[in-house]
Each structure stands twice: as structure tokens, then as C-alpha cells.
Amino acid sequence: MSQHKPILPGATIGVLGSGQLGRMLAIAARQMGYHIHVLSPATNTPTGAVADLEINAAYDDLDAISKFAQGVDVVTYEFENVPAATASAAAAHAPLRPGAQLLAVAQNRIREKSFFADNGLPVSPFHPIRSRTDLDTAINELGYPTILKTATSGYDGKGQYRLNSPADVDPAWQDLNGQEAILEAFVPFKQEVSIVAARGLDGHIVTYGLLTNDHENHILDVTYTPSNVPPTVINQANQLAHTVLTQLDVVGVLCIEMFLMEDNTLLLNEIAPRPHNSGHLTVDACVTSQFEQQLRAICGLPLGDTRYHQPAAMANLLGDLWQGGTPNWHALTQQTDIKLHLYGKKEARPGRKMGHITVMATSAEAAVTRVRQARNSLTHT
Numbered sequence: 001m002s003q004h005k006p007i008l009p010g011a012t013i014g015v016l017g018s019g020q021l022g023r024m025l026a027i028a029a030r031q032m033g034y035h036i037h038v039l040s041p042a043t044n045t046p047t048g049a050v051a052d053l054e055i056n057a058a059y060d061d062l063d064a065i066s067k068f069a070q071g072v073d074v075v076t077y078e079f080e081n082v083p084a085a086t087a088s089a090a091a092a093h094a095p096l097r098p099g100a101q102l103l104a105v106a107q108n109r110i111r112e113k114s115f116f117a118d119n120g121l122p123v124s125p126f127h128p129i130r131s132r133t134d135l136d137t138a139i140n141e142l143g144y145p146t147i148l149k150t151a152t153s154g155y156d157g158k159g160q161y162r163l164n165s166p167a168d169v170d171p172a173w174q175d176l177n178g179q180e181a182i183l184e185a186f187v188p189f190k191q192e193v194s195i196v197a198a199r200g201l202d203g204h205i206v207t208y209g210l211l212t213n214d215h216e217n218h219i220l221d222v223t224y225t226p227s228n229v230p231p232t233v234i235n236q237a238n239q240l241a242h243t244v245l246t247q248l249d250v251v252g253v254l255c256i257e258m259f260l261m262e263d264n265t266l267l268l269n270e271i272a273p274r275p276h277n278s279g280h281l282t283v284d285a286c287v288t289s290q291f292e293q294q295l296r297a298i299c300g301l302p303l304g305d306t307r308y309h310q311p312a313a314m315a316n317l318l319g320d321l322w323q324g325g326t327p328n329w330h331a332l333t334q335q336t337d338i339k340l341h342l343y344g345k346k347e348a349r350p351g352r353k354m355g356h357i358t359v360m361a362t363s364a365e366a367a368v369t370r371v372r373q374a375r376n377s378l379t380h381t
Contacts, residue, residue, distance in 0.1 A: 041059065187259050315358075
């Protein structure tokens with residue numbers, strides 16, 4: 001198959017990974033007449049529930065990966081920790097979009113931060129940590145406080161340690177248990193923001209503007225847009241996105257998480273080589289959602305219109321809401337301006353993302369107030 005021939009409705013999309021991001025891609029794909037095959041080690045998954053075919057196999061079962069890729073027209077992934085050998089095995093039989101280069105950068109914080117620095121992108125000072133000597137030397141240079149992170153597999157605050165004084169170093173180092181890590185200078189930012197962008201096969205790039213993110217316990221809590229920032233900040237974010245997507249030859253959707261500093265400059269924090277939690281509001285608020293955009297990009301179609309219908313806010317629904325019993329769905333569903341998305345996960349655990357709600361309003365501030373009120377109604381009896 002030509003790498004540049006468009007993959008049209010009726011074709012089959014292969015997804016590595018089976019969580020909520022794959023589920024929402026599958027919903028967008030099926031709406032447009034595509035078929036979905038999903039592969040993951042789990043069964044009865046959020047993606048599998050809406051896919052045409054759910055294949056249960058380990059990511060290191062390269063024979064299963066090869067067979068999977070032979071049965072689809074294009075392969076994508078919904079999480080970044082796909083092993084390199086898995087990506088190569090899939091790419092041998094079908095286009096892998098985004099490609100293995102983006103995966104390699106996004107799944108390792110040292111490679112990620114080095115990519116930023118090598119391309120002249122704004123990033124906080126950092127040092128790779130592969131020994132206790134590396135850590136002591138880096139702390140001596142960066143001082144306190146600093147942030148120690150595992151190089152791989154950390155998300156939602158996992159694998160991260162704030163070092164405020166020498167007393168914090170030994171416990172963090174012991175907890176790392178020899179894992180490769182990175183030490184980053186502490187960044188006194190005023191707001192966490194992100195930008196979701198897509199790049200097509202033809203190199204065309206679109207973005208969804210700047211998204212403002214509020215976190216609780218290191219987990220995204222509420223996202224809203226438009227952000228209350230000067231136009232220069234939005235322009236800077238768009239320029240950074242263009243550089244990242246072009247230099248990594250991305251074909252698909254990517255999110256860049258950033259820190260907004262007091263002087264309204266931006267520092268890059270990390271990239272997600274896929275749709276992102278902060279972009280979920282695009283499903284209801286935009287002409288083209290981030291998931292349809294992912295589909296359009298990997299299929300070689302023209303990228304969709306990213307205009308917003310109205311200002312919008314999204315609030316995550318974590319498993320904590322289930323700890324006192326089933327959330328009050330009756331109260332929520334009586335509110336006709338609220339859009340509810342549940343992910344089909346079987347077990348609600350504290351901190352686990354079970355779904356989200358979105359609201360549109362006349363302003364971002366009004367949308368944030370409304371979405372928080374709606375979420376609070378889930379705990380009222």
C-alpha cells in the first residue's frame with residue numbers, strides 16, 4: 001500500500017492499547033464507517049467494548065503483533081509505553097502512525113528533555129541520573145528544591161519526588177531502586193497549560209489553541225478554554241507545537257504540556273504522542289474532536305476544522321466519586337447542558353479516571369463554575 005494513499009471509510013484501524021483514549025478513537029472511527037481492531041494484554045476493556053475485534057496478547061508477543069498488523073490498514077497507539085520491538089513488528093506490516101521516533105522520545109524523559117534542548121525549545125535545567133554520584137552532582141548544581149522523576153513509566157505524579165532538602169534524597173533514591181531517572185530544576189510556574197495539535201501526512205498542522213489545566217494531587221482535574229492569556233502566549237504555544245511536530249515528523253495527534261511562567265513565557269514539560277485528557281472537551285466543543293482528528297491524520301485525510309462552538313470546560317470523574325456508592329446519575333442527567341462521558345471501566349479506584357463531563361458556556365469562567373457545580377451534584381443525595 002502506498003504510504004500516501006488515503007485510507008477511506010470501510011478500512012480497518014489497528015489500536016495498540018485498550019483504555020479510554022482508544023475507546024474514544026474507536027467511537028469516532030465507527031461513526032465514520034471504519035472498523036476497529038484492538039490489541040492489549042487485557043480483556044473486556046474500554047476499547048474492546050466498542051471495537052469490532054479485541055485481541056488479547058502481550059506486547060512482547062511479536063508473532064501476535066505481526067499477525068495483528070497484517071489484518072489492519074494502519075496501526076496507531078493510545079499510550080506511549082509501547083516497546084520499540086512491538087512498534088517495529090507492527091510497522092513491518094502496516095503504516096505505524098505516529099511513528100516509532102516519536103514513541104522513543106516520548107517514553108523516556110531523558111530523551112524527551114534532550115530533544116527539547118537540542119532543538120532550542122525552552123525547557124527547565126535538567127540532568128540525567130544513572131547513579132547516586134550523578135544525583136549528588138546534579139543537586140549540587142541545581143540546588144533545592146528539585147524534582148526527581150523516573151525516566152520511564154511515570155504519569156499522574158507517579159515516579160516523582162520533590163527534594164526540598166538533603167533529608168529527602170536518601171528515601172527517594174532508595175525508592176527508585178536503581179531505575180534511570182532525571183533531575184529537573186524546580187519551576188515556579190503560575191499555571192499549567194497544554195496545546196493539542198495534529199499533523200497530517202502532507203505536513204499540514206492544526207492546533208486547538210491553549211488549554212488551561214488545574215490539577216489536584218498531580219492528576220488533571222479541570223481543563224478550560226479559551227485561556228486568559230495575552231495573544232503572544234498563544235502564538236508562542238502554536239510556534240512550539242509546530243517545531244515539535246515537524247522535527248519529530250509526527251503523523252497524528254500530539255499534546256504538549258507546558259508551564260506558563262510569571263513573565264508569560266512558556267517552558268515545555270512533556271509531550272504525549274496521542275490525544276490527551278486535556279483535549280477531551282474538543283469532543284463536544286469543537287467542529288472536529290481530537291479523536292476524529294487522530295483518525296483523519298493517520299488515514300491521510302485532510303485535517304478537520306478545529307473551531308470551538310463556545311468556551312468550554314471539562315472535569316474529570318475519578319474513582320473517588322464511587323467510594324461512597326454509585327454516583328448520583330439522576331441528579332447529573334437532569335442537567336440538560338452537561339455532556340457525560342463514561343469509559344466503561346469495571347472497577348472504580350481512587351485516582352482512576354472513570355469518565356469526564358463537559359459544559360459549554362458564554363465564557364470560560366462560567367463554564368468552569370458550571371462544570372464544578374455539575375460534578376458536585378454527583379455526591380449529593
